[in-house]
Amino acid sequence: MSSEPALNPRNQFRGRIKHIHEGDVLSEIDVETPHGIVTSVITTRSVRELELAVGSPVLAFVKATEVALARL
Structure with a gap:
């Protein structure tokens, strides 16, 4: 049995690429x-293989192992 949480609508966001800051190895x-x-x-490499460009529609999956909150 996997300990990975299942993806659900709460951790998926539809959107469009607004900016790409491409580096030699990693890109933001x-x-x-x-x-x-x-x-x-x-x-x-993934940016190039997925042919990502500004304006491309994408689905962003969010996976967090820890999220810390502080009361304001």
């Missing part, structure tokens, strides 16, 4: 969603 991808900007760091 800013995705504009109805809930704000989500930034992903992926390999530059």
Whole structure:
């Protein structure tokens, strides 16, 4: 049995690529969603293989092993 949580609508965001900061090995991808900007760091090779470009529609999957909160 896998300990990985199943993907569900709460951790998926539809959006469009707003900006790509391409590096030699890693790239930062800013995705504009109805809930704000989500930034992903992926390999530059993946950017090229997925043919990602500014304006491309994408589905961002969020996976967090830990999220810390502080009361304001």
